[in-house]
Amino acid sequence: MNLKLKVWRQRGSGDRGRLVEYEAKNISPDVSFLEMLDIVNEELTRKNVEPVAFDHDCREGICGTCSLMVNGIAHGPRRATTACQLHLRHFKDGDTITIEPWHAKAFPVIKDLVVDRSAFDRIVQAGGFISVNTGGVPEANTIPVPKRTADRAMDAAACIGCGACVASCKNASAMLFVAAKVSHLALLPQGQAEKKERVQKMVAQMDKEGFGACTNQYECEAVCPKEISVSFIAKMNREYLKSSI
Amino acid sequence: MCFERLKSTVGRKAVMAVSGLILLLFVAGHMIGNLQVFLGQEALNSYADHLQSLPVLLWPVRLFLLLVLLLHMAVSISLAWENKTARPVPYAYQDTVQAGYVSRTMVVSGVVIFTFIVYHLLHFTFGTTHPQYFHLTDSKGRHDVYSMVILSFRDLWVSGSYVAAMAVLCAHLSHGIQSLFQSLGFNNEKSRPFFEKLAIAASIMIFIGNSFIPFAVLMGFLKLPSGVI
Numbered sequence: 121m122n123l124k125l126k127v128w129r130q131r132g133s134g135d136r137g138r139l140v141e142y143e144a145k146n147i148s149p150d151v152s153f154l155e156m157l158d159i160v161n162e163e164l165t166r167k168n169v170e171p172v173a174f175d176h177d178c179r180e181g182i183c184g185t186c187s188l189m190v191n192g193i194a195h196g197p198r199r200a201t202t203a204c205q206l207h208l209r210h211f212k213d214g215d216t217i218t219i220e221p222w223h224a225k226a227f228p229v230i231k232d233l234v235v236d237r238s239a240f241d242r243i244v245q246a247g248g249f250i251s252v253n254t255g256g257v258p259e260a261n262t263i264p265v266p267k268r269t270a271d272r273a274m275d276a277a278a279c280i281g282c283g284a285c286v287a288s289c290k291n292a293s294a295m296l297f298v299a300a301k302v303s304h305l306a307l308l309p310q311g312q313a314e315k316k317e318r319v320q321k322m323v324a325q326m327d328k329e330g331f332g333a334c335t336n337q338y339e340c341e342a343v344c345p346k347e348i349s350v351s352f353i354a355k356m357n358r359e360y361l362k363s364s365i
Numbered sequence: 366m367c368f369e370r371l372k373s374t375v376g377r378k379a380v381m382a383v384s385g386l387i388l389l390l391f392v393a394g395h396m397i398g399n400l401q402v403f404l405g406q407e408a409l410n411s412y413a414d415h416l417q418s419l420p421v422l423l424w425p426v427r428l429f430l431l432l433v434l435l436l437h438m439a440v441s442i443s444l445a446w447e448n449k450t451a452r453p454v455p456y457a458y459q460d461t462v463q464a465g466y467v468s469r470t471m472v473v474s475g476v477v478i479f480t481f482i483v484y485h486l487l488h489f490t491f492g493t494t495h496p497q498y499f500h501l502t503d504s505k506g507r508h509d510v511y512s513m514v515i516l517s518f519r520d521l522w523v524s525g526s527y528v529a530a531m532a533v534l535c536a537h538l539s540h541g542i543q544s545l546f547q548s549l550g551f552n553n554e555k556s557r558p559f560f561e562k563l564a565i566a567a568s569i570m571i572f573i574g575n576s577f578i579p580f581a582v583l584m585g586f587l588k589l590p591s592g593v594i
């Protein structure tokens with residue numbers, strides 16, 4: 121199939137960035153979105169044009185590195201699917217596809233479609249962990265966790281930190297990400313000791329990084345490749361307000 | 366709760382929710398009070414007279430509501446400004462999956478509602494816009510609120526603007542009410558659909574209840590008592 125691409129090109133954080141048109145010709149509908157970009161890049165290299173920089177790692181939908189805004193939707197039109205797991209069969213021959221990086225003040229563009237998401241790392245460093253003493257590994261199952269609680273904690277822990285929530289939010293808010301991290305630890309017994317401190321510090325860091333505030337439109341949940349529920353945002357709000365009283 | 370924590374994004378969302386809830390309760394109470402217009406001139410005028418005869422209570426409540434309204438507006442402006450600056454470069458191709466029109470235009474609907482409140486106060490509280498209806502008195506010598514309402518709403522432009530403002534308020538509340546449960550952390554997967562429905566039902570009730578008064582005047586269901594003009 122043949123596609124017309126409008127790709128965001130930006131030399132670095134100082135550059136303004138613009139959309140540049142490319143053709144993707146004779147592409148098999150079975151290739152993934154990233155493979156299609158690989159093919160386009162090979163063609164560009166042959167023509168002595170600088171290839172388009174984009175982020176990727178596992179290409180299996182588990183690492184959260186790929187980060188493409190496809191036609192205005194984070195990770196493209198498929199629900200619960202990362203850009204690397206999106207296949208071209210979901211597009212029509214002759215389609216025009218606009219590809220942009222995540223746009224947010226807290227995610228500065230490094231180059232083209234690659235953004236710096238270390239703001240997320242700093243939020244996790246602020247409190248998204250449990251402090252344990254080193255020593256022998258404790259016996260598994262010594263601390264009982266009810267199945268339902270364990271399941272909910274796992275639902276929150278499914279977050280791969282890709283940043284699609286920030287990218288899709290009209291306020292570039294990171295609340296779904298922070299809520300997932302706060303909740304998964306707050307649900308488990310191991311996370312109880314630092315529960316109050318954690319939510320306070322993580323929210324403070326989130327604000328410091330320049331993310332916006334949630335206006336409860338739930339675009340984040342709709343684009344999240346791991347379908348993290350916005351109920352976790354309510355949980356984070358609850359934890360934050362309780363720990364502030 | 367210390368001020369530092371209220372200033373965070375999560376803290377300010379909670380302030381929006383609590384102040385919004387107070388204003389919502391006032392709107393509901395105000396509507397129930399006004400619906401006494403259907404009980405006739407005597408009921409409405411004596412209700413208004415009762416409120417006016419308690420200045421010790423009336424003024425603190427008015428002042429409190431004004432402060433809550435100003436807080437609701439100030440915090441929303443600060444949040445909206447930060448939200449805007451959180452994305453300095455807009456997307457060339459803009460699309461949304463599910464965010465509705467109403468939720469994206471809360472600031473606009475808020476400004477419309479504020480303008481309406483100013484007009485509404487000038488109209489019925491200060492008597493600036495329709496002074497000719499403001500100084501009527503009933504047979505017991507009380508301020509004749511009943512006749513003032515009916516005479517005012519006979520003007521199509523006045524009733525039309527009230528109904529339009531109530532439609533905007535209804536839209537604002539339909540997002541606001543469901544948001545307040547989320548922002549204060551009462552939501553979970555099971556309660557969210559319920560609160561969403563509750564928000565829509567409550568805002569439609571407020572729209573119908575309030576709009577019914579100008580509608581009834583225009584349709585002639587509410588008539589002037591004999592002896593007025």
Ligand code: FES
Nearest residue numbers: 177179184186204
């Ligand atoms: S590259 Fe790992 S999730 Fe897409």
